[in-house]
Amino acid sequence: MIAIEALIKIVILVLVVLGIVAYLVLLERKVSAYMQDRIGPNRVGPKGLFQPFADILKLVLKEMIVPEKANKFIHALAPVISITVAIGALAVIPFGNYIVVGGQKISLMIANVNVGVLYILAMSSLGVYGITLSGWASNNKYSLLGGLRSSAQMISYELSLGLSLIGVFMINGTLQLDKITMAQSGGLWNIVYQPLGFLVFVTAAFAETNRLPFDLPEAEPELVGGYHTEYSGMRWGLFFLSEYTNMIVSSAVMVSLYFGGWSLPFVNYAHMAPNLAALIQVLTFFVKLGILIFIFMWVRWTLPRFRYDQLMNVGWKIMLPLAILNVLGTGAVLLAIK
Amino acid sequence: MTTTNGNGQSGPKLTLWEKLYFPEILRGMSITIRAFFRPKFTRQYPEERWVPPPVFRGRPVLVMEDETHVERCVACGLCARVCPSLAIEVQAAETELDKERYPERFEINMLRCIFCGFCEEVCPEEAIIMSKDFEITFTDPRDTIFGKDKLLIPASQLRDRLEFLKEYR
Numbered sequence: 397m398i399a400i401e402a403l404i405k406i407v408i409l410v411l412v413v414l415g416i417v418a419y420l421v422l423l424e425r426k427v428s429a430y431m432q433d434r435i436g437p438n439r440v441g442p443k444g445l446f447q448p449f450a451d452i453l454k455l456v457l458k459e460m461i462v463p464e465k466a467n468k469f470i471h472a473l474a475p476v477i478s479i480t481v482a483i484g485a486l487a488v489i490p491f492g493n494y495i496v497v498g499g500q501k502i503s504l505m506i507a508n509v510n511v512g513v514l515y516i517l518a519m520s521s522l523g524v525y526g527i528t529l530s531g532w533a534s535n536n537k538y539s540l541l542g543g544l545r546s547s548a549q550m551i552s553y554e555l556s557l558g559l560s561l562i563g564v565f566m567i568n569g570t571l572q573l574d575k576i577t578m579a580q581s582g583g584l585w586n587i588v589y590q591p592l593g594f595l596v597f598v599t600a601a602f603a604e605t606n607r608l609p610f611d612l613p614e615a616e617p618e619l620v621g622g623y624h625t626e627y628s629g630m631r632w633g634l635f636f637l638s639e640y641t642n643m644i645v646s647s648a649v650m651v652s653l654y655f656g657g658w659s660l661p662f663v664n665y666a667h668m669a670p671n672l673a674a675l676i677q678v679l680t681f682f683v684k685l686g687i688l689i690f691i692f693m694w695v696r697w698t699l700p701r702f703r704y705d706q707l708m709n710v711g712w713k714i715m716l717p718l719a720i721l722n723v724l725g726t727g728a729v730l731l732a733i734k
Numbered sequence: 735m736t737t738t739n740g741n742g743q744s745g746p747k748l749t750l751w752e753k754l755y756f757p758e759i760l761r762g763m764s765i766t767i768r769a770f771f772r773p774k775f776t777r778q779y780p781e782e783r784w785v786p787p788p789v790f791r792g793r794p795v796l797v798m799e800d801e802t803h804v805e806r807c808v809a810c811g812l813c814a815r816v817c818p819s820l821a822i823e824v825q826a827a828e829t830e831l832d833k834e835r836y837p838e839r840f841e842i843n844m845l846r847c848i849f850c851g852f853c854e855e856v857c858p859e860e861a862i863i864m865s866k867d868f869e870i871t872f873t874d875p876r877d878t879i880f881g882k883d884k885l886l887i888p889a890s891q892l893r894d895r896l897e898f899l900k901e902y903r
Contacts, residue, residue: 431766435776595756698766699759 405506410483417640418448420689424640427693452633460629463535470533475627475634478526482641485519488512489648490574492658492677496670504658504674505574512571516649517558520604523642524550527606527613527623530635534626542622545704546613549603552711553610557600559719563593563726564653573649577657585661587654593722594654596715601646603711606639607692609699610707647688648681655684788898791851791864794842796885797892805886806861809837813853813862821846822853840885844870845878855903863895 422437422444429436438444462471492504509515524547531543564586565571568579580586587594603610614622621627624635651657658677665673702710752758777784786792797806809826827838853862865887872878889896 427770430770430774433769433772433775435774435778694763694766695759698762 401502402506405502406487409486409506413483413486413641413644414637416644417637418452420640420643421451421636422447423689424693424696427690428697431694431697455630455633458629460631461626463626465535466626467533467535470529471626472631474526474530474533475631475638476526477529478523478638479634479641481519481522481526482638482645485516485645486641486648488515488573489645489652490577490657491681492674493574493665494670495674503574504678508572508574510572512573512576513561513565513649513653514571516645517554517561520642520645521550521554523604523638526635526638530627531613531623534623536626538619538621539623539625542613542615542619542625545619546606546623549606549610549612549707549711552708553600553603553715556596556711556715556719557604559716559723560593560596560600561653562723563590566723566726566730573652573657577652577659580656581659585654585656590654590722590726592718593726594650596719596722597650597654599710599715601650602692602695603707605642605646605692607643608696609702611701612704612707615701643689643692644685647685647692650688651681651684655688657681786866786868788894790866790868791849792867793844793849793865793870793880794847794851794853794862794885795865795867795887795892796840796882797861797863797889797896798886800888800890803888804831805836805840805882806859807837807840808833808859808861809835809840810858812856812858816852816856818850818852819846819848821848837882840882842880842885843878844872844880845875854899860896860899863892863899865892865895 425447426436426444436444437447440446440450462468487506488509490503490505494501494503496502527546528543531539531541531546534540564576567586567589568576570576570579576586602608606613612622613619614624616622619625624632627635658681660676660680663676665677668676798804799806807824809824811824811826814822814824821843823839823841823843824837825839826835828834829836849864851864854864857863
């Protein structure tokens with residue numbers, strides 16, 4: 397019974413997320429166009445709303461070219477790793493509290509594991525394998541450079557990513573995302589208590605998702621296409637999808653940890669019918685998610701790319717000390733209050 | 735003021751405020767969000783067409799008088815002579831009309847034409863002028879040589895350019 401319930405939730409989540417991702421691509425093109433005084437895609441369907449289907453159809457129909465001297469197996473495996481870990485990380489995100497179906501409470505998260513955020517960090521760390529392996533297996537110097545850069549970048553920023561979250565765990569005393577959300581639903585959001593930690597986390601999240609200003613693994617002017625230079629068709633599409641899914645995961649973690657997850661301030665769900673409350677909660681969550689994703693895109697179309705040495709400098713000499721300072725500061729304040 | 739910025743490269747010296755990154759990033763973001771809401775320059779081409787001003791040099795055409803449907807051209811051949819890309823070919827013949835000569839055949843190879851307007855400039859009769867037509871496409875190389883059937887345009891349709899030439903030439 398539990399297995400069936402989980403399976404249904406997984407299928408719904410994957411379908412919803414892939415649908416969102418397809419439209420995020422359109423949104424990104426529209427946002428970039430509007431910021432550059434253009435209109436963007438508006439030909440396929442009304443206002444260009446069917447553009448994602450055209451894009452996907454194109455990707456599916458295109459030939460998947462495999463270089464002659466590539467390691468065929470790993471070349472095919474790498475995009476699968478990327479997309480799997482990207483979607484897998486969504487398993488512990490609470491999109492709402494619970495719904496009631498047939499007298500039974502069904503929680504709106506797939507797996508309520510007690511390591512919570514640690515699981516997400518583990519999954520996003522695995523994501524580096526997809527990129528590094530694709531760079532190595534392509535047997536192409538630019539791909540290899542892109543893969544190497546991505547591994548160096550992810551290791552440098554993972555430290556501050558993890559450290560910046562410790563402040564939140566210290567305040568809420570748990571790693572489980574639903575409990576952290578619950579703790580915030582009554583009072584103030586965590587961003588009020590953890591502004592510095594949030595800034596460090598956002599910066600590190602940009603580096604983790606390989607998006608501008610930290611998209612060095614696929615820096616077009618230097619590396620042709622970076623790690624996916626030798627990919628085409630749907631295999632390239634999988635990398636593309638995983639980039640956007642990673643963006644959803646980072647934004648969802650930010651929403652849950654810093655912006656109160658599915659909760660709204662001054663709204664008491666106890667008086668509502670549970671299913672109506674769940675609907676409002678899910679909508680709240682996705683609106684918050686959308687705003688954060690828009691900020692991701694906004695930053696991307698504002699900032700130029702960092703140089704590689706600048707990236708390393710920022711990671712090790714600024715982000716890491718700031719994250720440690722944040723942990724120490726939070727600890728000192730918590731001790732003082734106690 | 736330029737100086738080395740610590741990376742061995744010259745550039746403006748940054749103040750502490752600018753070195754903090756975040757305030758400057760927010761400033762950049764405020765610029766892009768303003769661009770986001772500005773009116774857009776895009777013209778939706780096939781639906782919204784551009785009508786060029788009279789200065790525009792589009793495809794060269796032959797002026798045809800409105801009442802008589804006779805071309806102004808007297809087949810002097812100056813345009814063919816001045817054409818830098820050798821795109822024009824004129825075959826003259828005699829006629830009963832006052833002008834005595836007319837072009838029996840007048841062809842412009844649109845693959846060769848560079849829209850320089852020399853033909854228009856050299857023409858003593860204002861018979862060949864540049865039109866506003868810029869939508870010139872072919873699917874067959876044989877279609878690229880425009881004969882009199884495509885070149886002759888009534889003067890009433892070319893009034894803008896003719897007036898422009900009177901004023902500025």
